[in-house]
Amino acid sequence: MFNLIRGTKDILPQDQKYWDYFKDNAFKLADIYGFERIDTPTFEMTDLFLRGIGIGTDIVNKETYTFLDRGENNITLRPEGTASVCRAYIQNGMHNDAQPKKLYYFTSIFRYERPQSGRLREHHQFGIETIGNNDPELDGEIINFAWTLLKKIGLKQINLKINTIGNKNDRNHYIKSLSKYYLESKWSSSECKDCEQRIKINPLRILDCKNNDCQNFIASAPAMVDYASKSTLEHFEKVKSYLDLSEIPYTIDSKLVRGLDYYTNTVFEITSDQNKSQNALVGGGRYDGLIEQLGGSSTPGSGFGMGVERVINEIISSKIEIPSKNREKILFTSINKKSFEQTIKFKLLARNNNIKSELSTINRSLKSTMRYANNKDFSHIVIVGDNDEKNLNYISIKNLSTGKQSNVNEKKLSHFLNKIQ
């Protein structure tokens, strides 16, 4: 017996409708907003993610699936979507296209984590990126997109949090005084081991600490806004006014920091009220330094990643009705061996007409066949009887929802198959 690898999931036939529903909505909206699809490989050179996401981050430090392939190449399964898209942007010279380049993707993401509710080792993200323009309106637009999509899908209880973490300069100033604050305050004798690490590697993350002791210090820590340059503040104001114009409610969360190093200026997160933990459905923001970091010329960008499994969990737990695409579906059966070959021909004819159809196995009773038809939601059953007299009405067509049945000949059957198509 083989079992699933820890942290992975089968998507079974009965769940496919949720995935279809999500994709239908997401892809259609992306098209409306002017985004084009891009697919990048499942794995890339490890360095791409090291440079992109940042060496000090948890994702790169302890969550990647990294290995040497048979050619000794150091390879990593994609732990997020943006770095690959940016690589493709640079490599394919997309800066020569009209800017901003607006791309979307739908893909598996791999992170070696302890699985729990809403967290897998292979999950799927739908994401969009706008590359090549640093207009704050574009930040507004991607947030607007994420919000609109979730609303369109039918989620009611979602919250948007936004923040600005400034440009590189702002942040360096801020981090300096933040570190100073912590090291000089009584906090330095605190017990939080995570934060002891954070202050060395990525001081911003301290703001994110859930530890109660730390929270007290966070409350009176210096705020990013005070270190933000004029242009940072202006940028943020414009994002906010875009959201106001779109009538999207948001809260400003000055403690919102993201786990990937490449963000600049705007960062945001959309969470759900339903689940207490793992409630982040969408995370994203602006990444103006990333393309340059990856070896391209200085190019701004902005985007988000949306956790598909988490959104689907929300769809299920908030009992959103999925529109069904029920089509006519015919089950063919024959009552004896003699008419069986005839039945095969009819079934093939139906399929040529693009009608969903199946042939019931001959070695079960008509009763069982009827039960099968009922279980599998067939709309019609066609029973082929004795075909000795070709011109007689030896074929029965039964409508399983009304129970009505009529006897027809071959001509009328093919007429029927044309009609219901």
Add this chain to the structure above:
RNA sequence: GCGGGUAUGGUAUAGAGGUUAUUACACUCGGUUGUGGUCCGGGGAAGCAGGGUUCGAUUCCCUGUACUCGCCCCA
């Protein structure tokens, strides 16, 4: 990486130191010659792995594993 819970047919469950291991759903066959959804009957199908205690363990204990939930972090 740390902590809690759980482990019985496909699914969901019951139970007791010694039973033929309960029940429901699902599946499958049938309930007179060729007709379903209700009803009735038959059938297949199970105690995670290893060790210990015991005359005897699926049941008690330990270890492992898996699942699950929480922390960290993230989508």
